[in-house]
Amino acid sequence: MASVSNKRTTLKKILPKTPSGIAGLDEITEGGLPKGRPTLICGAAGSGKTLFAIEFIVRGALNYKEPGVFMAFEEKSDELAINVASLGFDLEKLQKQNLIKLDHVHIDRSEIEETGEYDLDGLFIRLGHAIDSIGAKRVVLDTIENLFSGLGNETILRAELRRLFGWLKEKGVTAIITGEKGDGILTRQGLEEYVSDCVILLEHRVCNQISTRLLRIIKYRGSIHGTNEYPFLIDEDGISVLPITSLT
Amino acid sequence: MASVSNKRTTLKKILPKTPSGIAGLDEITEGGLPKGRPTLICGAAGSGKTLFAIEFIVRGALNYKEPGVFMAFEEKSDELAINVASLGFDLEKLQKQNLIKLDHVHIDRSEIEETGEYDLDGLFIRLGHAIDSIGAKRVVLDTIENLFSGLGNETILRAELRRLFGWLKEKGVTAIITGEKGDGILTRQGLEEYVSDCVILLEHRVCNQISTRLLRIIKYRGSIHGTNEYPFLIDEDGISVLPITSLT
Amino acid sequence: MASVSNKRTTLKKILPKTPSGIAGLDEITEGGLPKGRPTLICGAAGSGKTLFAIEFIVRGALNYKEPGVFMAFEEKSDELAINVASLGFDLEKLQKQNLIKLDHVHIDRSEIEETGEYDLDGLFIRLGHAIDSIGAKRVVLDTIENLFSGLGNETILRAELRRLFGWLKEKGVTAIITGEKGDGILTRQGLEEYVSDCVILLEHRVCNQISTRLLRIIKYRGSIHGTNEYPFLIDEDGISVLPITSLT
Amino acid sequence: MASVSNKRTTLKKILPKTPSGIAGLDEITEGGLPKGRPTLICGAAGSGKTLFAIEFIVRGALNYKEPGVFMAFEEKSDELAINVASLGFDLEKLQKQNLIKLDHVHIDRSEIEETGEYDLDGLFIRLGHAIDSIGAKRVVLDTIENLFSGLGNETILRAELRRLFGWLKEKGVTAIITGEKGDGILTRQGLEEYVSDCVILLEHRVCNQISTRLLRIIKYRGSIHGTNEYPFLIDEDGISVLPITSLT
Amino acid sequence: MASVSNKRTTLKKILPKTPSGIAGLDEITEGGLPKGRPTLICGAAGSGKTLFAIEFIVRGALNYKEPGVFMAFEEKSDELAINVASLGFDLEKLQKQNLIKLDHVHIDRSEIEETGEYDLDGLFIRLGHAIDSIGAKRVVLDTIENLFSGLGNETILRAELRRLFGWLKEKGVTAIITGEKGDGILTRQGLEEYVSDCVILLEHRVCNQISTRLLRIIKYRGSIHGTNEYPFLIDEDGISVLPITSLT
Amino acid sequence: MASVSNKRTTLKKILPKTPSGIAGLDEITEGGLPKGRPTLICGAAGSGKTLFAIEFIVRGALNYKEPGVFMAFEEKSDELAINVASLGFDLEKLQKQNLIKLDHVHIDRSEIEETGEYDLDGLFIRLGHAIDSIGAKRVVLDTIENLFSGLGNETILRAELRRLFGWLKEKGVTAIITGEKGDGILTRQGLEEYVSDCVILLEHRVCNQISTRLLRIIKYRGSIHGTNEYPFLIDEDGISVLPITSLT
């Protein structure tokens, strides 16, 4: 068994991880998100996807000196800034310090009617500029649903997604893409299977009128990780995941 | 951590809220609905969407000196007035005092057959006039389903919705849009994800032949809020939400 | 709070109600169905929609001196008369006394094939004549499903329904329209949301081989009412609703 | 209350019934199936529809001197005869005595491909001849699914069904039409609502590996009847329904 | 009651049965499968349809001197032989003895693209030759899904199935056709209703991680039979059904 | 009973098996996967399909001296290498030793748009070369969904799959094909029924916030095997199946 080595500590270095900076998550993932690869954050409306993604960018900029680009297809930059202000995140200041870059992409009706679909190449150019302008190491696309909802043909959809994920990998950035779970067009197609190395599901479950927020790692290629459902909180300190069950 | 501040009281000022005037709700939302932004009220037929919206307008006019426009796509103005009379709301008097403005928009068959869809620009002009005529600070559109049910293409639907929500934000009004949950075309598409800062779900559940009305805040961008299901009543004083579970 | 009055007894006069004459129902609805407005009665086959509607017409004619038109799209007038004879309703006699008018509308295949849809204007003329001929105060359309099942386009369907309901309101009659719940095309579209002031659901539930009939008021615009499920019986005295749970 | 009479015994004569001859059923229905009207028997494959229908014809011929036509769209006449032989039914002998008439209608592929649908007028002529040839009072069509499965347009389907049911009523025969419940095209459309005076559901439920057969009257226009689920057996004496719960 | 006889033993001879040779089954069916008629065996992948069918052929050849044709649309003849070898079935030897005949029909892509569907007439010729060559009394088609999956029009599908089943009956062979339950196109259409005299369902249920195989006779025209779910085993002796509940 | 032999040990040799090398699995399958035939591994995203397949290749190369080809339609070769490094698999070294061959097939958008589907013949050539270059005895295709998602016509899809499976059998390789369970296009069509001799399902179930991984052999033509659900682990030693329930 020449090429089988069992020394786990050695091998762990091979799949590099980036600490998310989100309390509790890096513990469950044994080090954070896959470095230089895209992660898919799924969940229904209000489950916390945008907060998760923005905290990933802010913590990266502040705690790990990794500048980050946040590309929003829904919320405008100033709205976003207001929305997370109560969490103690001062997006404007971070922007001025070139630690983060917020970009709101508006997808117009006329644009869709003409071409039938959004131009991915244009997105690459724009995102590339944003990354280069601050030397970004982290990228967020919030949400992928908006980008692709007009694409009817499933095979082309998958090919385009693969192109997007491939482009992000080539850029070497650690990326978060958010998407709707279950009801959305893309995830209904099972896109997480084909295009993502790491898939995390956020849920907001109401049971007997009491609500709980839960996080679960659906898939993490190349990594051992906690596989249970972990409760998490959203409060004035952002997101805190409680790693209250032991690792598998 | 230069730009991270933990002083909650300071930050709370950043996302301004407007008291709804609905008993109990402003407590659960820690201050009311997002000021100058649209809120989506979802629920099945009879769940109380229209009552919720009208009380928001009436309380605004009477308690907070904020004039309001109520644009109805279903009920006629006089019908509406009769319907809420037993709640102690005298819509006619409020109209005469220029504190509120009721507008019933009739969507005609011939109109649809010609153009294939309702003209959003016409709506903007009409709504704009109504807002300006009384200096409205609050706006209701009841219900969005009627407005968009004819639009087949999902991408265009989303773009148009974004246009509507964007227009409302630009106008600076605090708006309520009502929509059907689950069965409706729009909410089936997950529209709440993309176009709304605040989503509230009303439910009328029957269990063992006993009915309960429940309110839940599905999503509230930028705000801490109660996340459980809260019982509410509709009686001669309007809607009263019982904040009987503690905040998360 | 100038225009807010809390005196319930005063306000109750504002939304006029018409006693249905159905035992127990007028108690649950605090006075009957909305006067001069259409009510939708939903339910599966055999749930009792037709019986409910015919009793509304018969009780109106006999107890409240309100002549009534029953427009059937399925059962022929003589069949209908036979079907309710065992309930003690003598439709033929009532017809001769000009207290009620039964009209069976046959929708022909060739008609549909030519025009693609049933002509609503023709219905209005016919129904108008029937109403005028006896000075009807009550109207029943049984069932709406038959009338509209050929209409594919949802937006047009809604516009046409609104036209029908609007026409009935203008006529000032208290109307009952019956429709299938759940499986029917119209109710699947959530029509009850858009076009009806009062929606009542009839159910026939079988549990452990024992069947129960249940009535529930899904929605009653402008009125306080019991919201639970109430058992009801169909026997030789017609329909009797048991108001055995307390009002909300 | 001039035209309301409460004497049940008198009124019962008004909706004439025909005893089915099936053990237990005439008790539950307080006299049998509606005379001169069509009844729909629904149920999955193997639930007993064909047996029910054939016993109705055989018992009519032997016990009530009512000759009957059995029109089968699936089983051939000799197959049918063999299938029910073990129940003690000698179909061949009954045919020779002109008490019953079996007719197997074969729907051919080429026929469908040419015309797109089966010719209902041809069926009327053929069925009319069969009825007249023996002076039939009872008719069975087994099963309706075969007859109409090619019709895509729902409105036309309903119109055609209404035409078929209307034709049967004009003929004055007491008829049974069988159809599949739930999964079939027709019943999925809720056809029982529009075209049938009496609807009976047969079920074959398996629970914890033990099977039970159950019969339920879904709807019976113009008649009081048992509304629970009644167990039934198929053995060498045919079908026996156990009226083990009391009438509503 | 001239033509009603109650002597069960006499009548039992009328619907002739063929012993399947499968342990336990002939007990539940009171004698085996309907002789000279086709039986449908339904079940999901791995439920045992092919094994059931092959054992029917092998037992027929060895125990009852009835030669049999096995027409496979999926497994090749040598694969089939290997698959059942561990059950003690030596298909090759049986073939050489002209007791059975295995025929693998390959449905080619190009063939489908040209004609749009497989040629049933060709199948009849081929199957006819196979039957004649060994004087077969038993026939298996495994599986029907493969044969018809390309047929879109439901009415034509039914007509073709009826043609196939009719052809098999004319040939006088006792046939087994296998098909997928629930998920397959054909059974989704409820084909078992229209074309089969005997329908048997095989299931492989997993409950709390423990699996059980179950057999149930969904329908058996013209025959009394056990109607419960019966456990069965697949081991080195083939299939053994445990008739552990009493007959209905 | 001339050709029926009951000596199980003799017959077992007839369906040759290949040890997978995955701990516990060869015990449950009584010897491993069917030699020279394709096996289908089904499961949702993150269920472990890719790990299962790669371990099959690595263990084959190291433990059984069977070189293997891994053809990936999603993960690139170097990504794959990194992903399994922590399991002690050194793919690069194995590649250099010509014990395994990783091939990443990129399906391009333009390619699809031109031809409408991926060219299976090209795949055969490429896969053939890879097999020949190292004398591979094992082959993996990960995942089949990617390969066929563009094919709309179900009959052609089945024919093509049969062609692929047939080609693999002719090549004499022991193959694993991975596919999505339930949600995927292919498995929704029930492909496992028609094209696979051995089907294994991997599941990742979460119950009360605790997750369990489970393996189940849905189908294994020609072989006795454990049929229950078996828990399995993924840790630094790869996959370990716990055969903790006894064989059927």
Ligand SMILES: Nc1ncnc2c1ncn2[C@@H]1O[C@H](COP(=O)(O)OP(=O)(O)O)[C@@H](O)[C@H]1O
């Ligand atoms: N190197 C590894 N070490 C430990 N666990 C791993 C490793 N790689 C993957 N896993 C675990 O196995 C799961 C399944 O991975 P994978 O085989 O890629 O799933 P699939 O192909 O079914 O989508 C991952 O989500 C992760 O939990």
Ligand SMILES: Nc1ncnc2c1ncn2[C@@H]1O[C@H](COP(=O)(O)OP(=O)(O)O)[C@@H](O)[C@H]1O
């Ligand atoms: N500033 C905040 N302070 C506290 N809670 C917040 C804040 N912003 C959002 N939340 C909570 O987080 C939830 C999720 O928000 P968001 O990340 O926008 O969800 P998603 O992007 O998944 O739709 C909100 O519904 C709210 O309950």
Ligand SMILES: Nc1ncnc2c1ncn2[C@@H]1O[C@H](COP(=O)(O)OP(=O)(O)O)[C@@H](O)[C@H]1O
């Ligand atoms: N004036 C009223 N007094 C008391 N209850 C009312 C009044 N108007 C409406 N309701 C109750 O509120 C319910 C919801 O009404 P509405 O707001 O029109 O629902 P929606 O707009 O969600 O369809 C009604 O079904 C009725 O039960």
Ligand SMILES: Nc1ncnc2c1ncn2[C@@H]1O[C@H](COP(=O)(O)OP(=O)(O)O)[C@@H](O)[C@H]1O
């Ligand atoms: N004359 C009657 N006497 C007693 N019960 C009746 C009478 N007519 C109908 N019923 C009962 O009422 C049920 C409902 O009848 P109907 O009003 O026609 O239902 P729907 O219109 O909802 O299909 C019937 O199925 C039967 O059980």
Ligand SMILES: Nc1ncnc2c1ncn2[C@@H]1O[C@H](COP(=O)(O)OP(=O)(O)O)[C@@H](O)[C@H]1O
């Ligand atoms: N001659 C018979 N003796 C006893 N039971 C029978 C006989 N014929 C049919 N059955 C039973 O009745 C069931 C229903 O048969 P059938 O009436 O043909 O059902 P359907 O027409 O609803 O498909 C059969 O599956 C069988 O269990």
Ligand SMILES: Nc1ncnc2c1ncn2[C@@H]1O[C@H](COP(=O)(O)OP(=O)(O)O)[C@@H](O)[C@H]1O
């Ligand atoms: N030779 C055999 N020995 C023991 N069990 C077998 C043998 N062949 C098949 N089986 C078992 O029977 C199951 C069903 O096989 P099969 O008849 O091919 O199913 P189907 O045709 O319904 O897909 C297999 O999954 C396996 O569990």
Ligand SMILES: [Mg+2]
């Ligand atoms: Mg978001």
Ligand SMILES: [Mg+2]
């Ligand atoms: Mg409303």
Ligand SMILES: [Mg+2]
């Ligand atoms: Mg009715």
Ligand SMILES: [Mg+2]
């Ligand atoms: Mg039948």
Ligand SMILES: [Mg+2]
């Ligand atoms: Mg098989």
Ligand SMILES: [Mg+2]
């Ligand atoms: Mg994978």
